[in-house]
Amino acid sequence: MRIFAATFLSVCLIFQGLTVFASAGSPLKELDRMADEALQLTKFSRYEEAKSLLEKFAMQFSEEGVKDGRLTMDELRVLTASHHEALRALTNIHMSDEERINRVTSFRLASDAISSTHQPMWVEMETSVMKGFQEVKNAALEGNKEAYNQHLNSFLSTYTVIQPSLKIDLSAERLQKLDSKITYIDKYRGDFSSQDWAGHLDSLEKDLQQVFSDPHKDETDPSLWWVITITGSIIVSTLSYVGWRKYKGQKQQRKRKDLNH
Incomplete structure (x- = not known):
């Protein structure tokens, strides 16, 4: 005990x-x-x-x-x-x-x-970000390069505002995936004549939506959870050992009584 x-x-x-x-x-x-x-x-x-x-x-x-x-x-x-x-x-x-x-x-x-x-404040910019991206997507689907470049510049400007917050609240892998897709549509401006381009825009839109729908991060230090888990395991092991010793002691006591009789 x-x-x-x-x-x-x-x-x-x-x-x-x-x-x-x-x-x-x-x-x-x-x-x-x-x-x-x-x-x-x-x-x-x-x-x-x-x-x-x-x-x-x-x-x-x-x-x-x-x-x-x-x-x-x-x-x-x-x-x-x-x-x-x-x-x-x-x-x-x-x-x-x-x-x-x-x-x-x-x-x-x-x-x-x-x-x-x-919920962090940057989530409140969802409407601005998604509206800006929708304008980019519409211009691409219409094949309007001038409008595409204009709306893309506006979208990138808005996205830059929340980017530092995303670096804080998102995992490095998740942010890298999102940033790589945004870099791609910025680097290859106007190259949206193929079906692959439309698919790329759809994929990016889905990632953006997921970012705003699940903005919360695990604030607890992973090492702390490790300590709690280990400590919990020790408690379980200790209780099991105490219970086993108690059971063994009672069994031996009954055996001695039987021999005495």
């Missing part, structure tokens, strides 16, 4: 650690709020204020965001790159207002993808 008690205590400590880990994410929520405020300032063309807020984000992120290894290296890399692009957009005098908003929006969505525990 001592072994069982110790094992049970270990499991309790593991799940207590999970609770602490979840509550430890509060600094990320504050950083997410700052990212949202920076986006709102950008939409109102208050670029200097937005820039100052992003710089403050960077300082606070370096202190809180990477503390205790809460984020993976991939998440750190994606968010840092997205932050850099947003900051560069606010200081580039040659960039259009629309492109500035797009890049800051991309950063804001990436920040949310890291801090959100439920």
Whole structure:
């Protein structure tokens, strides 16, 4: 029973650690709020204020965001790159207002993808992405190269906004498959006279739909699940062993009684 008690205590400590880990994410929520405020300032063309807020984000992120290894290296890399692009957009005098908003929006969505525990914000762009792709597909089916190029450029611009978030929420294999198909239709523009091209567009459309219909990722560290599984196995083994010893002891006790009689 001592072994069982110790094992049970270990499991309790593991799940207590999970609770602490979840509550430890509060600094990320504050950083997410700052990212949202920076986006709102950008939409109102208050670029200097937005820039100052992003710089403050960077300082606070370096202190809180990477503390205790809460984020993976991939998440750190994606968010840092997205932050850099947003900051560069606010200081580039040659960039259009629309492109500035797009890049800051991309950063804001990436920040949310890291801090959100439920449905991420980038899923809300499903209508824009799918509508843009449908226009690309219609132009291809009609054989209209000029319209195809125009709609494809618009679709790629919209897709770029959510791409950093996808890097956070999707597996590398799933994202690579999606990106390769998008790269293909961009690289071979106008080559949609064959039936294979229509099939390629259908395949890409299906992948896009699946991405938006199943956006959730498993937030739990796989190594943690491994520990829980092993611990559970130990509990089962311990209970089985205790039960077996008890059964054997009772059997021997009955045998001794029979011999005495």
